[in-house]
Structure formats: structure tokens, C-alpha cells
Amino acid sequence: MHARPLYLLICGAATFAGSTAFTLNLVYQATVAGLSPLQMILVGTVLETVCFLAQIPTGVLADLRSRRLSVIIGYLLFGAGIMIEGLVPAFAAIIVANIVWGIGFTFVDGAQEAWLADEVGPEAAGEVMLRGGQVAQAASVAGIGAAVSLAAFGLNVPIVAAACVWIALGLLLIFVMKEDGFTPPVRQAGAAMRDAWRSMAGHTRTAASSVRRDRALLLVLGATLCTAFASEGLDRLTQPFLIELGLPGPVWFGGIAVCGSLGAIAVTEVIRRRMRGAPPHRVLRAVALLRAGYAVATVVLAMTGAFWQAAGVAVVITLLRAATGPLMGGWLAVQTESATRATVYSLFSQIDSGGQVVGGPPLGLIAERFGIRAVLVSAAGVVVPAVALLAAASGRVRDEVPR
Numbered sequence: 001m002h003a004r005p006l007y008l009l010i011c012g013a014a015t016f017a018g019s020t021a022f023t024l025n026l027v028y029q030a031t032v033a034g035l036s037p038l039q040m041i042l043v044g045t046v047l048e049t050v051c052f053l054a055q056i057p058t059g060v061l062a063d064l065r066s067r068r069l070s071v072i073i074g075y076l077l078f079g080a081g082i083m084i085e086g087l088v089p090a091f092a093a094i095i096v097a098n099i100v101w102g103i104g105f106t107f108v109d110g111a112q113e114a115w116l117a118d119e120v121g122p123e124a125a126g127e128v129m130l131r132g133g134q135v136a137q138a139a140s141v142a143g144i145g146a147a148v149s150l151a152a153f154g155l156n157v158p159i160v161a162a163a164c165v166w167i168a169l170g171l172l173l174i175f176v177m178k179e180d181g182f183t184p185p186v187r188q189a190g191a192a193m194r195d196a197w198r199s200m201a202g203h204t205r206t207a208a209s210s211v212r213r214d215r216a217l218l219l220v221l222g223a224t225l226c227t228a229f230a231s232e233g234l235d236r237l238t239q240p241f242l243i244e245l246g247l248p249g250p251v252w253f254g255g256i257a258v259c260g261s262l263g264a265i266a267v268t269e270v271i272r273r274r275m276r277g278a279p280p281h282r283v284l285r286a287v288a289l290l291r292a293g294y295a296v297a298t299v300v301l302a303m304t305g306a307f308w309q310a311a312g313v314a315v316v317i318t319l320l321r322a323a324t325g326p327l328m329g330g331w332l333a334v335q336t337e338s339a340t341r342a343t344v345y346s347l348f349s350q351i352d353s354g355g356q357v358v359g360g361p362p363l364g365l366i367a368e369r370f371g372i373r374a375v376l377v378s379a380a381g382v383v384v385p386a387v388a389l390l391a392a393a394s395g396r397v398r399d400e401v402p403r
Contacts, residue, residue, distance in 0.1 A: 019143025228355025
């Protein structure tokens with residue numbers, strides 16, 4: 001199967017499964033599994049820690065062995081982990097489940113984008129990623145509907161159904177996913193584990209060195225860290241804030257998510273058309289503008305006093321965040337070399353996970369002492385330096401395409 005339609009299929013199926021599994025996942029953990037708020041926070045902390053620790057090793061393995069194999073393993077682990085959570089509603093099992101699917105996430109993250117860039121070329125990958133983002137947004141809407149419908153049979157049913165979709169996707173990719181554009185530099189079959197880890201460490205140093213030499217990449221890495229500090233507070237406290245303002249019922253969370261996804265489809269389409277063939281410095285400026293809008297919208301959310309106003313702003317925040325991801329992924333595809341591309345992607349994802357792990361507890365303490373509004377304002381303040389770093393990087397970015 002050709003890489004372009006297969007990538008779109010992967011984006012659609014994986015996002016549909018994710019939306020189906022996670023729309024009511026926290027409700028399942030709190031009610032069916034009986035997790036306390038502290039236990040729910042610990043589940044998130046374990047997940048982010050796993051992602052932080054596993055990003056570089058899995059990314060290096062993708063660069064040294066096979067991006068295709070990494071993606072397949074990742075989706076099978078996704079399904080296995082979520083299946084455990086859906087079938088065993090207990091704290092220990094949910095911790096294990098999140099460890100398994102967190103490792104799976106790191107296998108997919110970076111390797112999937114690197115595979116696409118190798119198969120279609122870095123110049124074309126950005127537009128395909130944007131199109132994939134649109135497919136994912138549409139699939140997310142369908143997944144929300146599926147989650148609400150399946151929950152009528154039990155809150156664990158959407159979770160188990162999503163696990164089946166991920167496992168089926170992994171099995172399908174074994175037969176239809178090709179890897180013609182990538183030749184691994186090292187084949188490690190039969191090598192001693194010590195030699196494998198030594199090669200992994202050396203490859204990681206090479207990728208990190210390429211980032212250090214590229215001032216634009218280094219600045220964008222700093223921006224990613226700033227945004228990560230803020231995102232944990234927004235992810236976990238936006239819904240409680242809406243409840244404080246008088247949310248009519250849980251179904252409204254689905255409505256807000258649907259509106260955000262539909263808006264993101266439209267915004268991403270506009271960006272895709274405007275950014276087609278645009279030089280990398282213009283793409284980075286667009287990312288900076290989206291991040292600036294994200295910061296402003298977060299402050300507005302903190303200042304609102306009515307549910308309807310807050311719901312509208314929450315939709316805006318959702319679509320801004322959804323539109324930024326594919327644009328940033330396309331920019332990285334152009335700015336990195338094939339030999340270290342998956343590792344650099346993983347390095348960025350590791351910084352994102354580490355930032356969330358470090359930034360979450362301080363924002364939690366602010367919420368406990370000063371309230372959620374203070375957290376939202378603080379999160380927006382942390383995003384401001386990210387905008388400045390992105391703007392600075394756009395002035396230093398190189399417009400020639402690495403191979």
C-alpha cells in the first residue's frame with residue numbers, strides 16, 4: 001500500500017481508537033475502578049514518566065533497525081495496555097496498563113513521522129501530515145460518538161473496543177506497511193546487549209549534537225519545554241474549571257471536544273493551503289502565532305465568569321492546540337536529517353513528557369492554594385517565553401532541506 005493513503009489510514013484508525021478509549025476514560029477510572037483523585041494523578045505521572053524514559057531508546061531503535069517495525073510494535077502495545085485497563089478495573093492493573101501503552105506510544109511517536117518522510121520525501125511530508133491531522137480530527141469526532149454510544153453497555157466497553165481497533169491496526173500493518181525509503185545504518189541482530197546499548201548511546205549523542213549545532217532547533221526545543229510546563233495543568237484542570245462554572249452535564253465535554261475537532265479541521269485546512277510550499281521560517285512563524293493565540297485564549301478562559309463563555313474559549317484552545325501539532329511535525333521533518341530524524345522526534349517528545357512531569361506538581365500546588373484561575377494564568381505566562389523562542393528561531397532557521 002502506498003505511503004500516503006496508508007499514513008492517512010493510520011491517522012484515522014489510531015485517532016478513532018484513542019478518542020473512543022479516552023473520552024470517558026477518567027469517568028471509568030473514578031467510578032468503575034474507584035480511583036481516588038490522588039491515584040488518578042499518579043496514573044498520569046507514571047504515564048508521563050514512562051514516556052520520558054522510553055522516548056530516546058525507542059527512537060534510536062527506529063533509526064537503527066526499522067521505523068516500520070517500531071510502528072507495528074507500538075500499536076500492538078497500545079492495544080494490549082488499554083485492553084488490560086478495560087478488563088481489570090483496579091489501580092495496580094491500570095498502572096501496568098499505562099506503562100504498557102506508554103511504551104507503545106514512544107515506539108510510534110517519531111517513528112511514524114520519520115517513516116513517512118523517508119517514503120514520500122521531507123518536502124512532501126509536511127503537507128501529508130497536515131492532511132493526516134485533518135483525518136485524525138474527523139476520526140476523533142467519530143470516536144467521541146462511538147464512546148458515548150458504547151458506554152450505554154458499560155463504561156469499560158469503549159475502552160475494550162478501542163483496544164481491539166489498535167490491535168487490528170497493528171496486525172494489518174504487518175501485511176500492508178512497506179519500508180522502501182529507509183536503509184538502517186546498523187544491523188544489530190545477534191550482537192551483545194552491551195554493544196547494542198553502546199551503539200544506542202552513540203546514536204543519541206549524534207542526534208543531540210545535531211540539535212545543538214542547529215540554533216533554530218535548539219530554540220524550538222526550549223519552546224517545547226515551556227509549552228510542556230503549561231500543558232499538564234490545562235489538560236487536567238480545564239474540565240474541573242468548567243464544572244465550577246456550572247457545566248450542565250458530562251455530555252457537554254463531548255460536545256466541546258466535537259466542536260474543537262471540527263474547528264481544528266477547518267483551521268488546519270486553511271493552514272495547509274497557506275503553508276503549501278512555504279519556506280520553513282514562515283512555517284515556524286505560523287507556529288509562533290498559534291502559540292500566542294493559545295496563551296491569550298488561556299488568559300481569557302481564566303477571566304470568564306459564565307459557562308457558555310468558558311465553553312467557547314475552551315473550543316478555541318482545543319482547535320489551536322490541534323492545528324499546531326501537524327504543522328510542527330512537518331517543520332521538523334524538513335529540518336532534520338534522515339539518519340537521525342526519528343531520534344530527534346523522540347528527543348522533542350521526551351522534552352515534552354519531562355516538562356509535563358516537572359510542571360504538573362507546581363501547578364497543582366498553585367491550584368490547591370489559589371484556585372484554578374491562578375493555574376490558567378500561570379500556564380499562559382509560561383507559554384509566553386515559548387512564543388518568543390519560536391519567533392527568535394524563525395529568524396535563524398535554514399530554508400534548505402536536509403537529506
